[in-house]
Amino acid sequence: MANATLKATFSITSSDLFDSISIAKTVTDSLTINGDNRQGLTTMVTSTSYADINVEALAGSTDGGKKAYVYIKNPDTVDDLIFADDGDQIFCRLAPGEFAFYPTADNTKIQCKSSANTPIVEFMLLEVA
Amino acid sequence: MATVNVTLSLSSTDLFAKQNISFTETDVLSPAGDQMIVGRLVTTGSGTEDNISLKALDGTNDLAYVFLNNLSSTSGEYVKIGLCAAHGTDSTTGDWFAVLGPGEFMFMPISDMQDLDIEAAAGYPVIEYILMEKAA
Numbered sequence: 197m198a199n200a201t202l203k204a205t206f207s208i209t210s211s212d213l214f215d216s217i218s219i220a221k222t223v224t225d226s227l228t229i230n231g232d233n234r235q236g237l238t239t240m241v242t243s244t245s246y247a248d249i250n251v252e253a254l255a256g257s258t259d260g261g262k263k264a265y266v267y268i269k270n271p272d273t274v275d276d277l278i279f280a281d282d283g284d285q286i287f288c289r290l291a292p293g294e295f296a297f298y299p300t301a302d303n304t305k306i307q308c309k310s311s312a313n314t315p316i317v318e319f320m321l322l323e324v325a
Numbered sequence: 326m327a328t329v330n331v332t333l334s335l336s337s338t339d340l341f342a343k344q345n346i347s348f349t350e351t352d353v354l355s356p357a358g359d360q361m362i363v364g365r366l367v368t369t370g371s372g373t374e375d376n377i378s379l380k381a382l383d384g385t386n387d388l389a390y391v392f393l394n395n396l397s398s399t400s401g402e403y404v405k406i407g408l409c410a411a412h413g414t415d416s417t418t419g420d421w422f423a424v425l426g427p428g429e430f431m432f433m434p435i436s437d438m439q440d441l442d443i444e445a446a447a448g449y450p451v452i453e454y455i456l457m458e459k460a461a
Binding site (some may be wrong): 227278300 | 436
């Protein structure tokens, strides 16, 4: 598969997080996608049991190995989504409407479950070689 | 309670032959914990894990919003992001869940950890970060 480029931009602003400091910052990056597991925008119904969001085990050797860029969002309005690594260790919890974007590493899989019921998880996963 | 606006935009024209990616997500956060940090850290170097919180993250599920940015532009100067079960302790081998290459950033509502630590693979990359505890 030919290399691809993902452009990522993140902005954060707040005028009242601190009394004496305002935050207004935008960062951009141009990311090279060259792994063999590209999963575009996907939705999946979750349950209170873990399910993998990656189709195949994450591999590769860049930056310590098993790296992939991951976007996850909880489009639900009621229930949380909980994410754990390949050792069932929880590292992220998305309340309704929340999202995350990060480069996962050192794990062969990313697991997702709901706090209750069967909310949908929206995600994208792009592996690095 | 403070208001923090976050926006993420992702786009690509060559990931897939038949589909372009282009979308923007926004959210309005209301962090209300007792620990809010804007930080800049010169990492200590390979073999040493640097913690970023001032005290243990707490509240239900130890929730916090974290933004991290690796300012290095030197190849090989990636940083490992590990979760710490207890504040003031190092993460262990299996606790490493994210990596930031030179110039890369991440944003995540973290959970079930009292602290994050950062270890450089090489050199002494500078990390800028914002840590906002969600609830006290």
